[in-house]
Amino acid sequence: xxxxxxxxxxxxxxxxxxxxxxxxxxxxxxxxxxxxxxxxxxxxxxxxxxxxxxxxxxxxxxxxxxxxxxxxxxxxxxxxxxxxxxxxxxxxxxxxxxxxxxxxxxxxxxxxxxxxxxxxxxxxxxxxxxxxxxxxxxxxxxxxxxxxxxxxxxxxxxxxxxxxxxxxxxxxxxxxxxxxxxxxxxxxxxxxxxxxxxxxxxxxxxxxxxxxxxxxxxxxxxxxxxxxxxxxxxxxxxxxxxxxxxxxxxxxxxxxxxxxxxxxxxxxxxxxxxxxxxxxxxxxxxxxxxxxxxxxxxxxxxxxxxxxxxxxxxxxxxxxxxxxxxxxxxxxx
Amino acid sequence: xxxxxxxxxxxxxxxxxxxxxxxxxxxxxxxxxxxxxxxxxxxxxxxxxxxxxxxxxxxxxxxxxxxxxxxxxxxxxxxxxxxxxxxxxxxxxxxxxxxxxxxxxxxxxxxxxxxxxxxxxxxxxxxxxxxxxxxxxxxxxxxxxxxxxxxxxx
Numbered sequence: 001x002x003x004x005x006x007x008x009x010x011x012x013x014x015x016x017x018x019x020x021x022x023x024x025x026x027x028x029x030x031x032x033x034x035x036x037x038x039x040x041x042x043x044x045x046x047x048x049x050x051x052x053x054x055x056x057x058x059x060x061x062x063x064x065x066x067x068x069x070x071x072x073x074x075x076x077x078x079x080x081x082x083x084x085x086x087x088x089x090x091x092x093x094x095x096x097x098x099x100x101x102x103x104x105x106x107x108x109x110x111x112x113x114x115x116x117x118x119x120x121x122x123x124x125x126x127x128x129x130x131x132x133x134x135x136x137x138x139x140x141x142x143x144x145x146x147x148x149x150x151x152x153x154x155x156x157x158x159x160x161x162x163x164x165x166x167x168x169x170x171x172x173x174x175x176x177x178x179x180x181x182x183x184x185x186x187x188x189x190x191x192x193x194x195x196x197x198x199x200x201x202x203x204x205x206x207x208x209x210x211x212x213x214x215x216x217x218x219x220x221x222x223x224x225x226x227x228x229x230x231x232x233x234x235x236x237x238x239x240x241x242x243x244x245x246x247x248x249x250x251x252x253x254x255x256x257x258x259x260x261x262x263x264x265x266x267x268x269x270x271x272x273x274x275x276x277x278x279x280x281x282x283x284x285x286x287x288x289x290x291x292x293x294x295x296x297x298x299x300x301x302x303x304x305x306x307x308x309x310x311x312x313x314x315x316x317x318x319x320x321x322x323x324x325x326x327x328x329x330x331x332x333x
Numbered sequence: 334x335x336x337x338x339x340x341x342x343x344x345x346x347x348x349x350x351x352x353x354x355x356x357x358x359x360x361x362x363x364x365x366x367x368x369x370x371x372x373x374x375x376x377x378x379x380x381x382x383x384x385x386x387x388x389x390x391x392x393x394x395x396x397x398x399x400x401x402x403x404x405x406x407x408x409x410x411x412x413x414x415x416x417x418x419x420x421x422x423x424x425x426x427x428x429x430x431x432x433x434x435x436x437x438x439x440x441x442x443x444x445x446x447x448x449x450x451x452x453x454x455x456x457x458x459x460x461x462x463x464x465x466x467x468x469x470x471x472x473x474x475x476x477x478x479x480x481x482x483x484x485x486x487x
Contacts, residue, residue: 036388036486036487037387037417037486037487039386041417043385043417044415045360045362045393045412045415046360046412046413047358047360047393047410048358048410048411049356049358049397049408049409049410050409050411051399051405051406051472052405052406052407053356053399053401053403053404053406057407058356060356060358061358062358062360062395063359063360065360065361067382067385067391068385069385069386069387070386071386072386072387072388105386105387198384207384208384210386
């Protein structure tokens with residue numbers, strides 16, 4: 001028989017693991033847990049009862065139930081690049097940054113790998129190395145650790161994260177605006193599978209290792225975006241002479257105009273325009289202009305110079321969508 | 334299916350290891366799992382705690398039995414909550430709880446927690462440290478019963 005205690009409450013006890021209670025339990029959202037109780041620890045439960053059967057108060061203890069907490073295998077990977085990382089055709093040492101977090105409750109090693117050919121992009125970056133950060137969050141091949149699968153799979157405590165750098169080469173064939181995706185995959189060394197799968201005795205502390213909600217593997221994608229620029233040069237010439245005509249007679253002046261147009265989402269650096277003075281013509285001293293501004297013939301602070309055989313105008317870095325106009329004059333000998 | 338079995342067992346088993354004074358308290362712990370069958374219908378199973386991981390729901394079952402010849406008066410059962418377990422509920426057994434290590438007791442909805450800034454907030458299941466059932470009538474000789482509560486492995 002079941003004795004229901006009276007007082008404060010009506011005691012319908014366990015068999016009333018009732019429909020209402022079950023429904024309430026089902027309605028609870030399944031929360032993502034932080035790492036939680038460490039694998040290998042013991043949960044011990046003992047209850048006590050005190051009572052008086054006529055001889056004064058007596059206290060007895062129940063049996064003790066000990067539960068060994070098993071290891072939950074969970075890992076997440078997150079791209080740390082807030083936006084696509086700019087790259088250029090043929091560039092090497094291009095870096096994507098990820099963080100790998102052990103969401104399980106035991107210390108665990110994780111195998112890292114990359115996927116660059118999953119599609120959904122314009123090209124496949126060529127992954128050359130994976131590096132494990134030394135803790136400063138900044139990629140430096142000299143101080144970060146080159147990753148070799150199976151040799152130095154990062155070991156993470158519960159809730160610990162590590163920054164991982166994926167280094168890739170951009171193929172030379174890509175063009176401006178192309179996007180290349182690389183995913184980093186981290187898998188628990190102990191094993192992966194469907195949530196709830198377990199590996200007997202392989203958990204930290206001697207318990208089982210149980211695959212958590214992440215499947216014990218995690219992945220996230222980062223992307224490169226090709227930011228290239230092309231330069232187009234258009235040269236034109238106008239002849240003037242003392243006759244007021246456009247005839248190229250001796251003594252006539254030729255005004256050359258060179259327009260450099262940069263197109264694309266990137267920019268070009270170190271752009272310079274050089275043009276040899278044609279035979280049978282003579283350079284008109286001090287005639288170089290850039291954007292309508294006169295340039296001296298000397299190599300000095302301004303962009304233009306003339307060295308006796310050619311003019312040169314150093315334009316430096318020019319972003320896509322911009323133009324630069326250079327002019328100079330010669331006379332026909 | 335297994336649920337029913339376990340519940341049946343739990344209900345039928347007499348308190349283990351009867352003490353000399355003939356009042357016994359037995360403690361069993363089960364893991365509550367939700368399984369979904371092919372029809373998408375969810376079932377709750379109580380399983381033996383062979384595998385326990387953070388987030389699991391544990392069902393603590395306390396069986397008491399007065400096998401002596403005298404009624405047991407002032408019968409109080411106290412269960413300190415294991416530190417790694419967050420109290421969830423006690424079904425409809427409405428126990429007293431403590432949120433301060435067993436000093437003060439009350440219904441959970443009557444207790445408050447003092448915050449660092451001096452304000453008070455209502456106690457939450459998270460705050461519970463002990464659970465207690467105080468019986469107002471003696472347990473007659475030969476009588477037995479069962480109490481339960483649920484907790485989540487932190």
